[in-house]
Amino acid sequence: MSHTELEQIFAASVNQSTLEDAADEMAANALCDPELKAEYTQALEAAVEAGNHGEQYVVTAVNKSGYQVTTPQDGALLCSELLMAFKKACASHA
DSSP, X not given: OOHHHHHHIIIIIIXXXXXXXXXXXXXXXXXHOHHHHHHHHHHHHHHHHHHHTTOTHHHHHHTTSSOOOSSXXXXXXXXXXXXXXXXXXXXXXX
16 A cells, blocks of 8 residues: 555545545445445555554645644544445445
8 A cells, every 4th residue: 555545535535524524425436446445445454554553654644634633543543433434435335
């Protein structure tokens, strides 16, 4: 997973939206491109793990959105919340 993918998720999808709205938009886009669902999932899962291990790029990526975190662990938590919302949105779009 590239750090750029995570930054793009937060800059383009989350931006000033709620996590639920962002997840719904991401799920709608993933319907048109099944590979995108896997990319979103992998990027967010990797970010959760990286953030929990103190990787600073998670903070940078999350802060590309309207959300602001100060620690990698806080970034991991936000990525985890977005991942759960994304999975829920995908199930409702199925």
